[in-house]
Structures are given as C-alpha cells and as structure tokens.
Amino acid sequence: MENINSLEDRFHHQIDNEVKIEARDWMPDAYRKTLIRQISQHAHSEIVGMLPEGNWITRAPSLKRKLALLAKVQDEAGHGLYLYSAAETLGIEREEMLNQLHSGKAKYSSIFNYPTLSWADIGAIGWLVDGAAIMNQVPLCRCSYGPYARAMVRVCKEESFHQRQGYEILLTLCKGSIEQKEMAQDALNRWWWPSLMMFGPNDDASPNSAQSMKWKIKRFTNDELRQRFVEMTVPQAAILGITIPDPLLKYNQETGHYDFGPIDWEEFNQVVAGNGPCNKERLEARIKAHDDGAWVREAASAYAEKQKNKKEKSVA
Ligand SMILES: [Fe+2]
Numbered sequence: 152m153e154n155i156n157s158l159e160d161r162f163h164h165q166i167d168n169e170v171k172i173e174a175r176d177w178m179p180d181a182y183r184k185t186l187i188r189q190i191s192q193h194a195h196s197e198i199v200g201m202l203p204e205g206n207w208i209t210r211a212p213s214l215k216r217k218l219a220l221l222a223k224v225q226d227e228a229g230h231g232l233y234l235y236s237a238a239e240t241l242g243i244e245r246e247e248m249l250n251q252l253h254s255g256k257a258k259y260s261s262i263f264n265y266p267t268l269s270w271a272d273i274g275a276i277g278w279l280v281d282g283a284a285i286m287n288q289v290p291l292c293r294c295s296y297g298p299y300a301r302a303m304v305r306v307c308k309e310e311s312f313h314q315r316q317g318y319e320i321l322l323t324l325c326k327g328s329i330e331q332k333e334m335a336q337d338a339l340n341r342w343w344w345p346s347l348m349m350f351g352p353n354d355d356a357s358p359n360s361a362q363s364m365k366w367k368i369k370r371f372t373n374d375e376l377r378q379r380f381v382e383m384t385v386p387q388a389a390i391l392g393i394t395i396p397d398p399l400l401k402y403n404q405e406t407g408h409y410d411f412g413p414i415d416w417e418e419f420n421q422v423v424a425g426n427g428p429c430n431k432e433r434l435e436a437r438i439k440a441h442d443d444g445a446w447v448r449e450a451a452s453a454y455a456e457k458q459k460n461k462k463e464k465s466v467a
C-alpha cells in the first residue's frame with residue numbers, strides 16, 4: 152500500500168500542475184470537508200433561490216415573461232441537482248445534505264432571505280444576483296475538483312441567460328412610465344447591498360479563504376470578486392438610468408477602480424444567523440415542497456424497483 156506521504160505528494164503535484172482531482176483520487180480530509188461544505192451550500196442556495204422568484208411565476212406580466220421566468224427557475228433546480236450530485240462524489244448522501252438544510256443547520260446564500268415585493272425585483276435578481284453568481288462561478292469552472300468544475304461550465308452558460316433576462320426586464324421598466332422606472336429604482340435600492348454581501352465577508356474576516364486559494368478551489372478572494380462586480384455593474388446601472396444607492400460610490404482616478412461605501416456586516420451576520428426578513432418563511436416553504444414531493448420520489452423508486460425485477464426475471 153502506498154504511504155500517506157507519497158499520496159499527499161501526488162495530491163499537491165496534481166494541484167500545482169492543474170491536474171483535476173477526481174472522486175477516486177486520494178485527497179486530504181480537510182480538502183474533502185471543505186468541498187462538501189462549499190458544494191452543498193452552493194446546492195442549497197440554488198434550491199432555496201428558486202423560492203423568491205417562484206413567487207412571481209403566476210404574476211409575470213406577460214406570457215413571454217412567464218416562459219422566461221419559468222425556464223430560469225427550472226434551471227436553478229437543475230443547478231441544485233448537479234451540485235448535490237457533485238457533492239455525492241465526495242461521499243455524502245443527498246438525503247443527509249437535505250436533512251442538514253431542513254433542520255436549519257446548513258447555510259445557504261444570505262441573499263435569498265429577502266422578499267420579492269414587486270415585479271421589478273425579478274429584474275433586479277436576474278441582473279444583480281445572477282450577475283454576482285456569474286462572478287463567483289466563472290472562476291469555479293477552473294476549480295481543482297473535477298466534478299465541481301465540470302458542473303460549473305454548464306451552470307455558467309445558464310446564469311448568463313438569467314442575467315440577461317433580468318437586465319432586460321429592468322431595461323423595459325426603465326423605458327416605461329415614471330412609475331415603472333420608480334419600481335426599478337426601488338428594486339435596485341433594496342437589492343444592491345445584499346448583492347454585495349453575496350461575495351461573503353471581507354478578506355481579513357474570511358480565514359478559510361487562504362487555504363481554499365492554495366487548494367485552487369477558489370481562484371480569487373471575496374474582495375477581488377466584489378470589486379469586479381462593482382466595476383461591471385456601475386456602467387450597466389448608467390444605461391438603465393437608475394442610481395446605485397451608495398453616496399460614496401466614486402471612480403478613483405488614482406487606482407482606476409470604483410471606491411464604494413462600507414457594507415453593513417451586522418445585517419449580513421443577522422441574515423446568516425437565521426434572522427433575515429424571510430429565513431423562516433423560506434425554510435418552511437422548502438420543507439413543504441420536499442414533503443409535497445414525497446409521492447414523486449416514492450413513485451420513482453417503485454418504478455426503478457419494477458424495472459430491476461423485470462431485468463432480473465429476463466436474465467433468469
Ligand atoms: Fe443557478
């Protein structure tokens with residue numbers, strides 16, 4: 152049997168040379184645990200993230216909008232499924248992950264604990280939340296863990312449709328009546344800061360980040376990604392003709408980047424701790440959806456069992 156040293160050497164050699172780590176490869180326990188935590192939280196975020204938008208499917212203002220939103224929400228369900236599958240390759244069962252989510256023990260992105268009050272919120276979510284997701288997820292296509300990286304390739308293609316879908320909703324509203332433009336502004340006012348929080352704590356308050364960078368799970372720090380997001384979004388807000396709710400947001404001639412105001416980390420911590428405006432409601436809706444879907448899981452396993460018996464019979 153190979154000893155741990157040589158296994159560990161091989162692991163580091165793979166990481167250093169950009170050779171993907173696969174499910175069958177030896178990996179340090181901490182690497183496996185970090186990935187299980189990150190991928191399962193990511194999967195939960197996709198699944199819970201369907202809820203605030205799902206609320207608007209029946210209220211979309213036209214058939215075309217309804218189709219696009221329906222397709223987007225279904226994509227998010229798919230993202231959740233790829234990600235649960237990717238996490239399962241690391242040795243955790245999907246049921247266990249769902250139990251963690253439903254018991255309130257697992258984390259998911261703080262952003263999905265805010266309410267969707269108007270149709271413009273659907274635009275703002277696509278533009279900002281999916282926009283932030285793209286910033287986060289494009290570098291994950293180069294993540295050192297193969298199954299996660301490969302899942303991200305397809306996810307990112309779909310996210311870019313989501314982002315356009317949202318931006319186009321806002322563009323239409325901003326070209327519409329005064330009231331419609333006000334709706335868009337109000338949505339930006341409410342979604343801007345939570346979107347910046349999506350990138351997670353500042354680098355100096357994010358102790359696991361450095362290790363994840365070394366393992367090439369992460370390629371950029373939280374603050375780097377947040378900065379990129381601001382750079383991308385400011386000109387898009389200008390095209391819409393609405394104002395980012397940050398009086399300190401300003402182009403810095405010296406650095407060539409935008410400076411922006413301080414984030415309310417107390418709010419972030421409260422939402423992450425389960426005290427956001429909709430945490431309770433989201434979890435209840437999620438558990439109800441799971442319970443309501445029990446008959447589908449039962450039917451699927453009964454069908455699989457039947458097929459298996461048929462096959463065994465025909466072999467015998
Ligand atoms: Fe997604």
Ligand SMILES: [Fe+2]
Pocket residue numbers: 227281284309310313
């Ligand atoms: Fe998305």
